[in-house]
Amino acid sequence: MEQTYIKAINNALHEEMRRDENVFIMGEDVADLGGAFKATEGLLEAFGEERVIDTPISEALIVGAGIGAAVLGMRPVVEMQFADFISCAFDQIVNMAATLSYRHGGKAACPLVVRAPSGAGVHGALFHSQNPEAWFTRVPGLKVVAPATVYDAKGLLKSAIRDGNPVVYFEHKRLYRSIKEDLPEGDFTVPIGVAEIRKEGTDLSLITYGGTLGPALDAARIVEKEDGLGVEVLDLRTLLPLDREAILATARKTGKVLIVHEDRLTGGIGGEIAALISEHAFEDLDGPVRRVAALDTHVAFSPPLEQAILPDTNRILEAIRSLAAY
Numbered sequence: 001m002e003q004t005y006i007k008a009i010n011n012a013l014h015e016e017m018r019r020d021e022n023v024f025i026m027g028e029d030v031a032d033l034g035g036a037f038k039a040t041e042g043l044l045e046a047f048g049e050e051r052v053i054d055t056p057i058s059e060a061l062i063v064g065a066g067i068g069a070a071v072l073g074m075r076p077v078v079e080m081q082f083a084d085f086i087s088c089a090f091d092q093i094v095n096m097a098a099t100l101s102y103r104h105g106g107k108a109a110c111p112l113v114v115r116a117p118s119g120a121g122v123h124g125a126l127f128h129s130q131n132p133e134a135w136f137t138r139v140p141g142l143k144v145v146a147p148a149t150v151y152d153a154k155g156l157l158k159s160a161i162r163d164g165n166p167v168v169y170f171e172h173k174r175l176y177r178s179i180k181e182d183l184p185e186g187d188f189t190v191p192i193g194v195a196e197i198r199k200e201g202t203d204l205s206l207i208t209y210g211g212t213l214g215p216a217l218d219a220a221r222i223v224e225k226e227d228g229l230g231v232e233v234l235d236l237r238t239l240l241p242l243d244r245e246a247i248l249a250t251a252r253k254t255g256k257v258l259i260v261h262e263d264r265l266t267g268g269i270g271g272e273i274a275a276l277i278s279e280h281a282f283e284d285l286d287g288p289v290r291r292v293a294a295l296d297t298h299v300a301f302s303p304p305l306e307q308a309i310l311p312d313t314n315r316i317l318e319a320i321r322s323l324a325a326y
Contacts, residue, residue, distance in 0.1 A: 003183050005147075006176040008154035009039050009115075013077065015187065016161045017047050020075060023161055024051040027062055027079030027115075036081050037117060037176055059088035063114060067097050067166075070112040075161055083118035083170060084130040097166040098141035112166040113157070118146075119172040119211045119262060120294070120310055125301035131210070131263040131294070136168050137240045137272070143192055144240040146170040148213035150181035152237055155190030163192060172211040172262075179214070195243035197250070201232035204324055205250040207273060208260040209236040212311060216260050219316035229324055239269055244276060251277045255286035256323050260316055265293035287326035292319045 003011065017023045024047075025031075025040055031054040034041035044052040055062050059080055066076040080086045086093070093114060100110040120129035136144050143165050147153040153171065160167035198213065199220050208216045213235050220231035234250050236243065251257050257277055259270040274289040295309045 001183060001185070002180050003150055004177050004180050005150050005153045005171070006037060006039055008150045008183065009157055009171060010041060012154045012157040013040065013043060014046065016158055017043065017051065022073060023075045023077065024053065024069075025077050025079070026053045026055055026066060028055055028057055028081045030054060030079055035079065037173065039115070040079070059085050060092055063089040063092040063097070063112075066112050066114075067092060067100070067110060070110045070166075071100065071108060075111045077113040077115060077161060079115045080117070082128050083116035083132055084127050086114070086116050086132060087135075089114075090135070093136070093142070093166065093168065094139050098139045100141070101165070102141060109164045110166050111164050113160045114166070114168045116168060116170050117173050118170045119174050120299045120306060121174040121211065123301060123303055123306060124173075124299070126298040129299035129306075131170075131261070133168075133170050133239055134263055134267055134269050137269050139240075141165065142240060143167040143238070144170070145192060145238050146172070146210040147237060148172070148175070148210050148235055150179060151183060152190050154183060155188055156192065156237065159189040159192050162189070167192070170210060174211055190237070193238045193241045193243060195237055195246040196235045197232060197246075198235050199231065199233040201230035202254055203230045204256040204258065204320060205232045205234060205254045206258050206260060206316075206320070207234045207236065207247060207250070209239065211262045212260045215311065215313040215316055218313045219320055222313070222317060223320050223324075227321065227324070229320065231320060242273070242276070247273060247276060248281050251281045252284040255284055256326070257285070257289045258292065258316075258319050258323055259289065260292045260311060262294055262311060264296050265291060266296050268293050287323055290319055290323050292316055
């Protein structure tokens, strides 16, 4: 049945709450309103107010309460209404949830999912457009995922809910109703930590995730048609732990690597991936590892300025052709 990205998230929550009575939802406006983007629509009616809980506007409270519930054996899914405000819960996620199992010698678990609607391209300006995933990809004890397809939106969320570790789940707002896909009937999951090749190629590797997968695939198809270049597109899907084997395999296969993400260039995960390739596949490279990312500035409200700040198909095309000619 054809579903949108947001509907896949909604269905995953319905299915996991039916499957496991320990799963519950908590966040701002998730109950009566059904979520700011309707991701939790219908859950209150289906499962009641004890399992779908509206909270005060306090991200620290939401995540802190979720950690407490997780320690006691529940499986909370907590929502940051916008990923930008996840910084208000940074201490709880990084210093409490991520360290809990280690602090207790592996005898305690924190099966918490933090849903974080992220990304720009929706004219949300600087407080409703950020991609803060890189803040969390250096924290032991966390898992970080960023689905780019409808199938992965559902499958990775189900895997995150079933995981015994805290998982930060970045869902891109621009994808909510802009992409659709036929999903199989019945239960399925997508494994955390496994990247997926979306397009085969031998001339150049393009590594991406989340909101930039679509533009990356568009650019890869254009250069294949117009320039005869075979660009391989690797969708990371999981940012922590990285699928190092898949990254190095595609780098060694093509010898040229372009990394694309919507997060800012400086401090983005693209720098870590570039370092990984440079350290472990340097002799297989035929050119420098390059990156295309958002400019190092706040996202503008003005649509033309926002477009100029963000990576798009044209910028990716230019980078592919430049690197291919190196």
